Amino acid sequence: MGFRDLLRTASGEIAEAIFPSNIYCVLCGSLIDRSRPYALCDECVRKLHWINGGTCDWCGKALPDTYRGFSPDGRRLCYDCMTREHYYRRGWSCLTYGLHERELMMDIKYNGKGYIASKMGDVMYDRMESLIEAALAEGVIPFDAVVPVPVSRKRLVRRGYNQSELMAQQFLRRWGQRLREADTADPNSLCPRLEKHVLVRSRETVMLRSLNPEERRLVLHDAFAVNERMRYRIEEKTILLIDDIYTTGATADACSKVLLEAGASAVYLLTLCSGGNRLPKGES
Ligand SMILES: [Zn+2]
Ligand SMILES: [Zn+2]
Numbered sequence: 001m002g003f004r005d006l007l008r009t010a011s012g013e014i015a016e017a018i019f020p021s022n023i024y025c026v027l028c029g030s031l032i033d034r035s036r037p038y039a040l041c042d043e044c045v046r047k048l049h050w051i052n053g054g055t056c057d058w059c060g061k062a063l064p065d066t067y068r069g070f071s072p073d074g075r076r077l078c079y080d081c082m083t084r085e086h087y088y089r090r091g092w093s094c095l096t097y098g099l100h101e102r103e104l105m106m107d108i109k110y111n112g113k114g115y116i117a118s119k120m121g122d123v124m125y126d127r128m129e130s131l132i133e134a135a136l137a138e139g140v141i142p143f144d145a146v147v148p149v150p151v152s153r154k155r156l157v158r159r160g161y162n163q164s165e166l167m168a169q170q171f172l173r174r175w176g177q178r179l180r181e182a183d184t185a186d187p188n189s190l191c192p193r194l195e196k197h198v199l200v201r202s203r204e205t206v207m208l209r210s211l212n213p214e215e216r217r218l219v220l221h222d223a224f225a226v227n228e229r230m231r232y233r234i235e236e237k238t239i240l241l242i243d244d245i246y247t248t249g250a251t252a253d254a255c256s257k258v259l260l261e262a263g264a265s266a267v268y269l270l271t272l273c274s275g276g277n278r279l280p281k282g283e284s
Pocket of ligand 1: 041
């Protein structure tokens with residue numbers, strides 16, 4: 001191979017490294033165009049259970065069209081929210097937890113693929129986009145701070161990252177980008193701050209997966225705390241709590257409770273996946 005050829009090959013490789021023309025679908029691994037949103041191929045986009053229909057007005061879980069549950073105040077609530085009050089004011093979720101959502105979460109949590117969590121931060125931003133746009137149109141900020149749910153120290157060491165924090169980072173990166181594109185005069189005043197040290201795990205907890213809702217609440221009681229030195233940063237602030245999965249709401253409530261006790265004025269919730277709708281006895 002001549003020098004010219006060598007040079008061409010080398011520069012081609014460099015160009016490819018700087019501007020990769022394609023990447024891999026985070027779910028199935030097939031080659032996709034780099035411009036694909038969320039790094040998912042068409043087929044995998046179709047396989048996932050996107051929440052874009054009716055949801056519970058409190059927790060944000062998807063509700064079947066046939067579901068007819070209303071609370072006395074007229075809100076359409078899932079059975080869980082009808083039978084239990086939450087500390088957070090309102091929740092939103094992007095995907096209903098199913099087989100493929102589980103695959104994504106397993107890769108993020110146990111296979112070291114933190115970059116998928118970042119991609120999912122885009123999904124979460126897009127889920128909230130209309131609400132964010134409506135607020136920005138009025139020149140107001142819907143949330144003062146974004147707080148990711150912390151993972152235990154043991155899991156953080158093993159995993160190397162907190163997936164909810166990665167999601168929150170990308171969510172806010174998009175928010176900042178949006179403000180810069182619009183040439184907002186003071187973008188900082190309209191973008192929530194990331195508060196990743198305010199909420200801490202005060203002790204290790206067992207895996208929640210096999211526990212029922214009451215057991216989860218018991219296990220998580222006092223599992224979270226607000227870092228006293230950081231407390232001033234959330235006092236009288238509206239918080240958006242970010243977590244990867246919502247099932248019974250035990251984690252979201254335990255976190256919201258301590259944030260409110262520490263002086264936050266309201267807590268809202270955004271989760272990537274939600275699932276496990278219980279139905280009243282007799283229905284299936
Ligand atoms: Zn795919
Ligand atoms: Zn609900």
